[in-house]
Amino acid sequence: MSDLPATEPLLLLDAQHGVLTLTLNRGSQFNALSLEMMSALQTQLKTVANDASVQVVVIAGAGKAFCAGHDLKQMLGIAEPTESAGSAESAESPDQAALQARYQAMFAQCAQLMLQIQNLPQPVIARVHGVATAAGCQLVAMCDLAVASSNARFAVSGINVGLFCATPAVALSRNVSRKQALEMLLTGDFIDAPTALARGLVNRVVPLEELDAEIARLCLSIQAKPAAVIASGKQMFYRQGEMGIAAAYQLAAQSMACNMADPVAQEGVSAFVEKRQPSWRAV
Numbered sequence: 001m002s003d004l005p006a007t008e009p010l011l012l013l014d015a016q017h018g019v020l021t022l023t024l025n026r027g028s029q030f031n032a033l034s035l036e037m038m039s040a041l042q043t044q045l046k047t048v049a050n051d052a053s054v055q056v057v058v059i060a061g062a063g064k065a066f067c068a069g070h071d072l073k074q075m076l077g078i079a080e081p082t083e084s085a086g087s088a089e090s091a092e093s094p095d096q097a098a099l100q101a102r103y104q105a106m107f108a109q110c111a112q113l114m115l116q117i118q119n120l121p122q123p124v125i126a127r128v129h130g131v132a133t134a135a136g137c138q139l140v141a142m143c144d145l146a147v148a149s150s151n152a153r154f155a156v157s158g159i160n161v162g163l164f165c166a167t168p169a170v171a172l173s174r175n176v177s178r179k180q181a182l183e184m185l186l187t188g189d190f191i192d193a194p195t196a197l198a199r200g201l202v203n204r205v206v207p208l209e210e211l212d213a214e215i216a217r218l219c220l221s222i223q224a225k226p227a228a229v230i231a232s233g234k235q236m237f238y239r240q241g242e243m244g245i246a247a248a249y250q251l252a253a254q255s256m257a258c259n260m261a262d263p264v265a266q267e268g269v270s271a272f273v274e275k276r277q278p279s280w281r282a283v
Contacts, residue, residue, distance in 0.1 A: 008025065009025060009040075010024075010025055010026060010034075010036055010037050010040045011023065011024065011025060011037070011040040011041060011044060012025045012062065013044065015053075015054070017223075018053065018054060018055040018056065018219075018223055019054075019055065019056045019057075019058060019216075019219045019223075020048060020051075020054045020056070020057050020058070021057075021058040021059075021060055021127075022041065022044055022057065022058070022059050022060070023059075023060045023061065023062050024037060024041075024059070024060070024061045024062060024066075024067055025062045026062070026063075027061070027062040027063020027064065027065075028063065029068070029071065030061075030063070030064070030065040030067070030068035030130075030131065031061040031062065031063065031065060031066065031067045031068065031136070032067070032068050032069065032070065032071040032072070032074075033067060033069065033070050033071060033110065033135050033136070033139075034071040034074050035071075035074065035106060035109065037071075038109055038110060038113050039109075041059075041113055041116075042109075042112065042113050042116060045057075045113075045116045045117065045120060046116070048120065048122065049116075049119075049120055049121060049122075052227070054122055055122060055219075055222065055223045055227055056122055056123055056124075056125065056219045056222055056223060057120065057122050057123070057124045057125070058124075058125045058126075058127050058215060058219070059117075059124060059125070059126050059127065059139065059143060060127040061127075061128075061129070061130070063130075064129075064130045065129070065130035065131045065132075065136075066126070066127070066128045066129055066130055066131065066132045066136055066139075066140070066152070067131075067132055067133075067135070067136030067139055068131060068133050068134070068136055069133045069134025069135040069136045069137070069138075069157075069158075069168075070106075070110070070134060070135045072161075075103075075106070078099075078102050078103060078106065107167055110135060110138075110167060111167060114138065114139070114142040114167075114171065117139075117142050117143060117144075118142060118144075118238055119235075121227075121230075121231035121234070121235075122227075122230075122231070123144045123145060123222055123230060123234065124143045124144050124145070125143060125144065125145045125146065125147060125215060125218065125219070126139065126140045126143035126145070126146040126147070126148075126202075127147060127211060127212075127215055128140055128146055128147065128148040128149065128152045128154075128193075128202065129148070129149040129151065129152055129208055129211060130149075130151065130152060130153070131152070131153050131154075131155070131190075132152065132153070132154050132155075133154070133155045133156070133157050134155070134156055134157055134158050134165055134168055135165075135167070135168060137154050137155060137156050137165075137168055137172065137201075138156075138165075138167060138168035138170075138171045138172065140154065140201065140202065141168070141171035141172050141174065141175045141201060142171045144234065145203050145218065146201065146202040146203055147202065147203060147204045147205075147206065147211065147214050147215050147218060148193045148196060148197070148202045148204070148205050148206075148211075149193065149205070149206065149207065149208040149211045150193050150194075150205055150206065150207050150208065151193070151208055152192075152193040152196070152202075152205075153190045153191070153192055153193070154184075154190065154191050154192075154193075154196050154201060155184065155188060155189060155190040155191070156168045156169070156172060156184050156185050156188065157188040157190075158188070159185065159186060159187070159188040160188040164185065165185055168185075169181065169185055172184065172185070172201075174241070175199075175200055175201050176199040176200050176201055177199070180199050193205045203218075204218070226264045226268075226280050228262075228264065229259060229262075229264055229265070232255065232258075232259065233255075233259075236251060236252065236255045239251060240252055264280065267279060267280065268280075
């Protein structure tokens, strides 16, 4: 259910100097996450995971907004009965269990997409401008880092149409405090970029005209570090966050021991002791 001509891709790709920018390209629909858009993202992320030339991934939105969440028109379309010529049943509402199953498949696909972002070896940065609502806010929260323009606004606004943003709540509650997350979920009210920064939903807020430059600086800082260490560190970070503290320390200790025994860390520590720049390419 695409609003774009067949020749216009749902996802724009721009690879420069180890940074791959994936731009949601449904600007006229505020980059709503249609099934097709989610599939396009999933396909590209699967490819990126095995591409050593990509060190950082940036997710952006075309037009006036980052992402307005799920495609509500498409969601309503899922509830429409299948056309069947001459069948009286075609005018009836779909069976509730069948309808629920179709929606469950859609939300499961969204969850898989979000987990792909977390499981990606490369850090993923959300480039946020305009609005990021519902699943769009979830997308921001699931990215490893987020840089927002000062005009960005965030909301989990499903409650305003009678739909509690349960799946966005998973990501939101892992970024901000419970009370702050619940206030957003129960009211559907927007928060501005400075508030999102104060609550921990985004890392940095800059004027819109400085957004790309700020992201470039962040990417360069990440790219200066060993990619393999970043990949393993990202994996460990998310795993320990779901554990009890004893298990988390056990995992972290094992991770650090493996890391320290690796030639990359040996070179880095030696370079620090010897007061020189590390030569990552030599190991």
